[in-house]
Amino acid sequence: MDYTDLFPYADNMDGSEAEVLCFALDRVRWRFAWKTGGLNAEQLRRQHPPSTMTLAGLIKHMAVVEEGFAAGAAGRAATLVGGEDDWRCADEPETLYALWYGAVERASVEWRKISADGGLDVPVPGGTDTWILNRRGLLVTLLEEYQVHAGHADLIREAVDGLVGNDPREVADA
Secondary structure (H helix, E strand, C coil): CCHHHCCCCCCCCCCCHHHHHHHHHHHHHHHHHHHHCCCCHHHHHCCCCCCCCCHHHHHHHHHHHHHHHHHHHHCCCCCCCCCHHHHHCCCCHHHHHHHHHHHHHHHHHHHHHHHHCCCCCCECCCHHHCCCCEHHHHHHHHHHHHHHHHHHHHHHHHHHHCCCCCCHHHHHHC
16 A cells, blocks of 8 residues: 555645644654554454553554544544553454544644644643643644654564564565
8 A cells, every 4th residue: 555645745844834743744644554554453453462552552542642632723522532442452454444544534634724723823722731732732742642653563563574664665665
């Protein structure tokens, strides 16, 4: 699968601050999609002790995170809610991929609207109770969340089937 088709800004880094941050978000989403994609249920659910984290759990967790951060930036309540059981998710691959890709698609639309509607300096509801005070803080924290979990996915995927690298184009060229 060519993941560049899924993330429209993955090859463009010119633009405003919001556009560049969305570009960075698309790049790490693209890497996460590659590291978690194309696997069967057993591979997605496989644990690697001592951790109980699985690729299925990471996919579900990131769908919930995508939805939550975009909802927070838009000032609305999140529609997807996760919990501790997400890490040991037993959902079928098609369900998981649809959940995550759907959340990414909705969040991407939301972030593009947000960047045009007041930008990143707009305060977020409840921001005074946390260190995230505005949309910029939410977007940067979402990037950090992806970077951490893309690293987890990288290690787990290598253990599952030996896939290594930072870019599927590198592997295809090898």
